[in-house]
Amino acid sequence: MTPNDATAPPPQGEKPARLTVGVVGAGRVGPALAAALALAGHRPVAVNAVSDAARRRADELLPGVPVTDPADVLARADLVLLTVPDDVLPGLVEGLATTGAIRPGQLLAHTSGRYGAAVLDPATRRGALPLALHPAMTFTGTAVDVQRLAGCSFGVTAPQELRMAAEALVVEMGGEPEWIEEEARPLYHAALAIGANHLVTLVAQSQELLAKAGVQAPERMLGPLLGAALDNALRSGDAALTGPVARGDAGTVRAHIEQLRAHAPTAVPAYVAMARATADRALANGLLKAELAEDLLGVLADGGSR
Numbered sequence: 001m002t003p004n005d006a007t008a009p010p011p012q013g014e015k016p017a018r019l020t021v022g023v024v025g026a027g028r029v030g031p032a033l034a035a036a037l038a039l040a041g042h043r044p045v046a047v048n049a050v051s052d053a054a055r056r057r058a059d060e061l062l063p064g065v066p067v068t069d070p071a072d073v074l075a076r077a078d079l080v081l082l083t084v085p086d087d088v089l090p091g092l093v094e095g096l097a098t099t100g101a102i103r104p105g106q107l108l109a110h111t112s113g114r115y116g117a118a119v120l121d122p123a124t125r126r127g128a129l130p131l132a133l134h135p136a137m138t139f140t141g142t143a144v145d146v147q148r149l150a151g152c153s154f155g156v157t158a159p160q161e162l163r164m165a166a167e168a169l170v171v172e173m174g175g176e177p178e179w180i181e182e183e184a185r186p187l188y189h190a191a192l193a194i195g196a197n198h199l200v201t202l203v204a205q206s207q208e209l210l211a212k213a214g215v216q217a218p219e220r221m222l223g224p225l226l227g228a229a230l231d232n233a234l235r236s237g238d239a240a241l242t243g244p245v246a247r248g249d250a251g252t253v254r255a256h257i258e259q260l261r262a263h264a265p266t267a268v269p270a271y272v273a274m275a276r277a278t279a280d281r282a283l284a285n286g287l288l289k290a291e292l293a294e295d296l297l298g299v300l301a302d303g304g305s306r
Contacts, residue, residue, distance in 0.1 A: 019107070022077030023047040023062075024070045024092070026054035028139035029111050030083030031061035033173060035146045037079075038062075040172035046073040057141050074101040079169075082110040090119055097122035109133050109169070113189035116157035116182035131166045132157040132185070135175060136192055138200075150174040155188055157181070202274070205267055212263055238285045245275045246282040248292025254299045261303075268303065276300050 019042045023030040026049035034044045044065045049058045058067055074080055074096065084092055089112050096102055104127025108120055113134040120130035134155040139145045154175045158166040167177035180188050203226065210218035232240035244252040253275060260268045279296055282288035288296070 018042050019078040020045045020076060022073035022080045023058075024073050024080060024082050025084035025088075026050075026058045026067075027083055027085075028057070028141035028145065029135065030081050031057050031141075032139060032145035032149070033081055033083070033111065033133075033135070034065075035061045035143075036149050036173040037169075039146070042079070042172075046076040048073050053141075061143060061146070070096065071099060071101040074103070074106070077106075079107040079109065082108065084110075086112045086114045089115060093120055094122050097126050100126075102126040102128045105129065107131060107165075109166075111135065113155060113192060114186060116180070116185040117159060118182055129162055129165075130158060131162060131169070132180075133166060133170060134189075136178075136196075138196060151176060153178045155180045155185070157185060202270070205270065209260075209264055209267065238281050238287065241278060241282050241285075241287055243278075245278045245296065246287050248288050248296050250292070250295035250299045253296060257299070257303060272300055272303055 019037075021034050021037050021042050021044045023034050023044070023046070026047050031047065034047070038044050044062050046068050047058045047062055047065050048070045049055045049067050055067060058065065068076075070092075082089060082092060089110055093108075093110075102108065102123050106128050108123050108128040109131035110120065111134055112119070112132070113136075116132050117124075117130040120128065120132075124130045132155070135149065136153045136155060137145075137148055152175045154170040154173075154177050156163070156166050156170060156177045157180050163179070167179075170177040203222065206222060207218040210221060215221055229240070244256070257268060257271065260271055276297075279288060279293065279300065283290070283293050
């Protein structure tokens with residue numbers, strides 16, 4: 001798949017042409033995606049890495065690939081991965097377009113979950129082919145990330161004529177393309193943040209509280225419990241809800257809040273907020289009886305002080 005014919009799918013049974021690949025922003029994501037593309041036969045040719053940590057990641061995942069400035073990356077590559085923080089992306093695209101670094105027919109792909117293809121409009125006006133390829137995965141910045149891409153869903157947004165090319169690149173990285181409409185990107189990203197980012201916070205908070213309670217190996221205790229809870233939730237949704245909130249045990253919830261206030265006061269707001277959300281979902285799905293919900297919601301309304 002060369003830049004000039006990226007809109008056309010390859011003939012059935014024939015692999016797409018190999019691309020030279022560049023990375024602008026050697027955070028945790030870019031080098032891993034470029035390494036996955038290398039396994040598919042594409043050729044990483046340049047990477048932009050500023051910090052020492054970024055250079056180490058580039059050396060580990062893309063050995064022998066020269067580290068250079070963004071303009072030189074674009075000059076060398078048919079496909080450029082823009083893997084920078086969300087807030088940096090619009091300015092980077094505008095700057096690359098203004099300086100004339102973009103070549104007509106060049107594939108330009110960003111990995112932001114928040115943005116679709118429209119953020120690349122300044123580059124598109126210069127002739128670039130815009131792709132939004134967001135892997136729904138957390139990254140470590142190590143070689144394990146390349147393995148984790150197998151079966152990983154990617155949120156894909158692109159002009160309709162580039163859809164097949166975008167999805168083909170995801171498949172070549174081992175991923176599963178999931179089409180997201182341009183206007184749905186912020187909601188899509190918010191959903192992933194709730195599920196993944198907040199999960200890390202909740203697990204870390206739970207580990208700290210177990211340690212305060214004297215548990216010697218919180219991670220060993222939580223592993224089977226949280227693994228089962230996640231599996232049940234993915235299979236059954238709200239029907240998997242259990243625990244004192246779903247049962248309407250107002251006294252237990254009050255005791256929880258009192259203990260948190262005494263031993264970990266910063267955890268109280270998160271507990272109350274999640275308990276309210278859980279109660280609402282349990283009530284709406286008929287899991288929490290209405291006659292028990294009133295006392296429970298009263299406890300949550302005053303933060304367990306009653």
